[in-house]
Amino acid sequence: MTNWTEEHVELLGGKIHVLKGGSGDPMVVLHRDNGSPGVTPFLEEMAKQFTVHVSTYAGYDNSEPESYGWMVTVRDLAIAQQQLIHRMGLAPVTVVGLGYGGWLAAEIATMSAKAFKQIVLVAPMGIQPKEGEIMDQFILSTENYVRSMFYDITHFEKTYGALPEFDWLERWETNREMTSRIGWKPYMYNRAMANLVSEVTVPALVVWGREDGVVPLECGQVWADALPNAKLRILDQCGHAVDLEKPQDLAKEVLAFAGKG
Numbered sequence: 001m002t003n004w005t006e007e008h009v010e011l012l013g014g015k016i017h018v019l020k021g022g023s024g025d026p027m028v029v030l031h032r033d034n035g036s037p038g039v040t041p042f043l044e045e046m047a048k049q050f051t052v053h054v055s056t057y058a059g060y061d062n063s064e065p066e067s068y069g070w071m072v073t074v075r076d077l078a079i080a081q082q083q084l085i086h087r088m089g090l091a092p093v094t095v096v097g098l099g100y101g102g103w104l105a106a107e108i109a110t111m112s113a114k115a116f117k118q119i120v121l122v123a124p125m126g127i128q129p130k131e132g133e134i135m136d137q138f139i140l141s142t143e144n145y146v147r148s149m150f151y152d153i154t155h156f157e158k159t160y161g162a163l164p165e166f167d168w169l170e171r172w173e174t175n176r177e178m179t180s181r182i183g184w185k186p187y188m189y190n191r192a193m194a195n196l197v198s199e200v201t202v203p204a205l206v207v208w209g210r211e212d213g214v215v216p217l218e219c220g221q222v223w224a225d226a227l228p229n230a231k232l233r234i235l236d237q238c239g240h241a242v243d244l245e246k247p248q249d250l251a252k253e254v255l256a257f258a259g260k261g
């Protein structure tokens with residue numbers, strides 16, 4: 001097992017929690033909007049080849065939400081993450097964005113593509129579907145929203161328990177409050193994104209779960225078409241939480257893409 005360390009980095013008036021483990025070239029993993037579940041099998045696989053950094057977002061989880069009340073857009077959050085990458089001296093870096101984190105990764109790339117060695121977007125929000133809709137999490141409880149991220153509910157239970165403890169529920173509510181403030185209008189996408197990423201030429205891998213019930217599968221092709229240097233991979237019998245349902249398969253795709261497979 002990898003030796004993981006934790007630290008808090010001061011950033012823009014608050015403190016950001018950073019989980020770090022592994023060895024090799026730097027990798028930043030950006031988590032979904034419900035927060036980071038901690039060390040997972042996917043992160044363990046990445047840590048065999050990379051020095052992995054997983055930070056909470058400004059205003060999310062245990063990152064002093066009260067210090068980031070000035071944020072009003074997802075782009076504000078992306079700028080904070082961009083500054084964290086530079087503060088920690090990680091560029092050029094491989095970035096893996098999971099769901100909401102994929103949106104943040106793309107936003108950062110439109111502003112500072114040279115900071116990225118390569119980019120992996122795993123079922124990201126951020127682009128408007130042409131036909132379907134991104135799931136409206138605000139009509140569900142936070143627990144049911146997280147459950148909806150899984151094709152096979154047993155993977156939810158392995159990660160969070162059959163009946164999640166209060167700490168999980170509280171964190172999910174805190175995170176949803178922040179998401180509602182910065183990602184509400186338009187809901188979970190940037191109307192300009194497809195045009196903005198057309199100039200992001202770093203190598204990109206887009207991965208999707210075929211049974212994703214949160215962000216429509218059609219968005220995978222939209223992202224792959226919008227990014228000039230992108231490949232699309234689809235994993236069967238897999239929902240939105242690709243890293244938790246198919247950690248080995250996702251790791252295989254990422255490592256092959258990064259030339260480490």
